[in-house]
Structure formats: C-alpha cells, structure tokens
C-alpha cells in the first residue's frame with residue numbers, strides 16, 4: 001500500500017528530533033542495544049479495530065484539530081497507529097535510567113512510539129506519542145502494548161493534572177485497539193487477557209533525565225554533547241545559546257539550573273495536590289519539569305507521608321509521598337553526574353593529573369551549586385504554597401511551626417487531605433477563640449476516617465485556633481481580606497482530584513463496554529477548584545470502605 005504524503009488532519013509535522021539527532025542505523029524492529037543514537041525509527045504496529053473512547057478537546061484545540069476531525073475515522077486510525085503518512089517520522093527514543101536507585105542501563109521507549117513533532121497554531125512544537133502501539137527495539141522482554149485500565153488512568157490523570165495547574169504531559173486521545181493483551185496483574189501467575197488501548201500523549205519534549213545518562217555511561221561524550229546542545233537550542237531557546245559552534249559551559253549550567261528549578265517547583269505541586277508518582281526512576285523525570293509516565297501513581301487520601309501506591313515499592317517505600325522531594329534531588333544529582341563529562345578541560349596537554357582534576361572540579365562547581373539550590377527552592381516554594389493554601393497574605397515568622405504542627409495533627413487519626421484543606425475555608429476563624437471545640441472543628445470533621453478521641457479532637461481545635469488567630473490578624477489589618485481569603489484558599493485547594501477509586505469505577509464500567517464514566521470524570525476534573533455541588537455527594541467524599549484494600553484503589557503494580 002502506498003503511504004499518503006500528508007496526514008488527513010492537516011497537521012504540520014516538523015520532526016526536528018529525528019531530523020537533527022543521530023539515528024540508529026539499523027532499520028529492523030528487533031530488540032537490541034542501540035549505540036551512538038538518540039532514537040530508532042519504528043512504525044507502530046497496526047491494531048485490529050481502533051475505537052475512540054475519549055479525547056481532550058483542549059489538547060485538540062492546542063493542536064488545531066477541529067471537532068469534525070476528532071469525530072472522523074482517520075482520527076481514531078491515526079492515534080491508534082494505523083495510519084502513518086509520509087510527513088510523519090515515527091520513532092522510539094533511546095534512554096537509560098536508574099530504577100529504584102540502581103543503574104539499569106538501556107531502557108528506551110519500549111511501548112511508546114512518537115509519530116513525530118508538529119508545529120501547533122500557537123507556535124509551539126508538540127510531539128505526538130502513542131503509548132501502547134507495539135514493540136520497538138527497546139521493548140526488551142515485553143509486548144509494547146498497554147491495557148485499557150492503565151490507559152484510562154494515564155489519560156484521565158494527565159488532563160486532571162493540567163487542570164489542577166500542575167505541569168504535565170498531556171493526553172489527546174484514548175482509543176481501544178481491538179486487540180487483547182495478556183497481563184499478570186497481580187504478578188501471581190494468573191495471567192488474563194485484557195482490552196488493549198492506546199493513549200496519544202502530547203508534550204513539547206519527552207526527553208527524560210535518563211536520556212542524558214545513557215551516553216556518558218557508555219563513554220560516549222560526543223552524542224551526549226549533541227543531545228544537550230540540541231535540547232538547549234530547541235526546548236530552552238530562551239537561554240539564547242549561540243546558533244553555531246559549541247555551547248559554553250555557562251549556558252549548560254544555566255540550563256541545568258533551570259531543570260533544578262522546574263523540578264523543585266513540580267515537587268511543590270505534587271505535595272500540594274497529594275499526587276504520588278510511584279516510580280520516580282530517572283527515566284521517568286522530564287527534562288521540562290513535567291509530570292510524565294503515569295503508571296502505578298496514586299492520590300493521597302488519608303494524609304500519610306509514608307504512603308506509596310506502588311506494590312513494587314511497598315518494601316522500601318522509596319517513592320512514598322513524603323520522600324518525593326528527596327528523590328527528585330537524588331535524580332538531579334544523577335543528571336549532574338551525567339553531564340559533568342562535558343566540563344572536562346578543553347586542552348589537557350601539558351597538565352598533570354592533579355591539575356586536570358583541579359580544573360575539572362572548578363568547572364563543575366556551578367553544577368554542584370545548582371543541585372544545592374534545589375533544597376532552597378523547594379523549601380521556599382513549599383512554604384509559600386502552604387501559606388497560600390492556609391489563606392495567609394504572605395509567609396510570616398512562626399508559620400513554620402504552624403505548618404509542622406499541622407502535619408502532626410493531620411496524622412492523629414486518618415484525615416483526608418483534600419477534604420481537610422478544602423473545608424478549612426469554612427472554619428469560623430473570627431469566632432474561634434470563643435467557640436467550643438466541637439463546633440469549631442465541625443466543618444473539617446468530614447475529613448476524618450475514624451472518630452477522634454476527645455483529646456485528639458481538642459488537639460485539632462487547638463491548631464485551628466492558632467490558625468484562626470493568624471488569619472484574623474491579617475483580616476484586622478485589611479477589612480476586605482476575609483472574602484478574598486476564602487477565594488484564595490479555594491483557588492489553591494482543589495475540591496476534586498482523581499481519587500484512586502474514582503478511576504477504578506470508570507475502569508470497571510469501561511471494561512464492561514460503557515465508556516461514559518471516563519468522559520464524566522474528565523468533565524468533573526476539568527474544573528477541580530469549582531464547587532460543582534451536583535457532584536459533591538459522589539466525589540467530594542472520603543475513600544469508600546470497599547476501596548480500602550481493593551486492587552487499583554489502594555495499591556497498584558507496574559504491570560500495565
């Protein structure tokens with residue numbers, strides 16, 4: 001069959017990644033180690049019966065795809081990998097990474113194939129990547145497919161995060177492939193067929209920390225430099241690197257410092273909304289500071305810094321909620337180590353080993369400074385975020401103790417983090433000094449999973465009184481403050497997040513052929529900060545008892 005020249009949706013493919021960067025010279029789609037290349041060209045494997053289940057109209061708009069085009073057969077075909085046209089240049093990326101703290105060597109896109117990069121109407125470049133569209137040279141022992149349940153989770157969570165204001169890769173479409181995929185969901189030998197699905201993910205870049213780690217791990221400083229310089233010139237054009245010739249170390253350092261900042265900011269967001277990624281391996285951290293690779297992630301319900309959603313992580317809890325900022329920092333150290341070889345002294349002739357070593361240390365010192373600045377940036381960002389969510393005008397002396405004490409009080413009995421923060425705005429701060437404990441805590445009492453003892457209740461009341469005194473002092477200074485404060489709190493504390501059991505309810509319905517649950521949740525999560533009273537009885541509620549131990553609601557495996 002002759003490939004059509006251009007895609008039927010009128011997208012403008014620019015394909016800078018594959019145009020500019022070194023390609024794997026082998027064209028065959030066989031599993032192997034790929035050296036000296038940033039990607040392998042590979043076509044998606046056609047699927048049996050593409051069927052569109054859901055799409056994000058905001059992402060379609062971003063790409064300039066009309067509603068009619070979304071409804072066309074070509075759309076489902078294209079974003080299932082069944083329609084590859086001459087203007088696309090499909091490929092899988094080559095990268096490595098640390099998994100659970102250990103260097104894992106080459107990983108790469110084992111089940112993601114980018115169709116190419118398009119120029120969006122707003123002037124941005126967006127890569128369209130199909131997740132679950134068949135094997136690639138990086139599939140190792142796996143099939144390159146994705147199942148419906150994990151695809152629903154990726155589709156919904158990407159868009160939910162976007163609407164929460166959290167940097168993330170986006171999801172254009174969720175399609176059923178019509179193929180059946182074998183999975184051992186519980187890793188207990190009970191494999192079963194599940195519906196196959198494909199999500200089209202969209203981001204300016206899918207480069208990960210691990211993309212930069214693989215080359216130096218193999219002693220290939222040339223490809224490392226090519227990729228770093230290309231990344232700086234394309235995705236970090238605002239750094240104004242010289243168009244030709246080598247990019248100076250200062251600019252590389254600026255780039256790395258920016259990665260440290262955006263990563264720190266991302267951690268603040270995750271902590272705010274209660275998102276636990278679950279697999280913060282270095283191949284799952286985006287160079288753009290986006291949330292990427294939605295796998296066994298989960299949302300905190302009861303506030304518990306020790307919680308991890310990932311069964312594979314249950315033993316050491318490396319990726320638990322409270323550990324995410326430290327892990328981000330650890331991952332940045334790995335990225336710094338990866339790019340350090342670029343800082344080797346240019347001319348080593350006539351230098352002793354000690355002199356080379358000293359020169360190198362001096363050169364990489366700014367990288368160390370950038371890594372160190374992560375903690376400062378995260379702490380400042382976290383404190384500001386906490387002040388804002390608690391309704392303060394600005395951070396003040398003593399707030400740190402108040403934040404610390406809140407963390408303790410929220411763990412006296414299991415307390416729903418989202419409900420607590422949303423309902424805090426309803427606490428009668430003005431009368432806190434005179435109200436009795438029970439009346440004072442009443443607005444937040446919905447957040448408790450179990451009834452607190454009198455003593456626990458009174459500890460919460462004590463915290464609420466300190467908090468009230470703090471906001472009332474600011475209100476005394478500014479009469480309009482009270483109303484503004486509540487609006488401020490509602491704008492930063494979401495009412496609706498993608499609770500684990502909510503996704504599971506939609507998955508159960510979809511597995512049975514009713515996909516409306518997915519679109520209903522997408523609609524709800526498009527406005528997470530709005531009251532939406534018609535949905536509160538169903539979704540502004542604590543985790544139901546049935547979900548406590550149910551797979552997919554409490555713990556998830558990587559088997560997706």
Ligand code: AMP
Nearest residue numbers: 107108109110111139142143144145293
């Ligand atoms: P993840 O934990 O999802 O980031 O995946 C880690 C590595 O395993 C990446 O290289 C993935 O591309 C690869 N991988 C995960 N699932 C599959 C699959 N079903 N088929 C092929 N490769 C996969």
Ligand code: MG
Nearest residue numbers: 283284292293
């Ligand atoms: Mg990954």
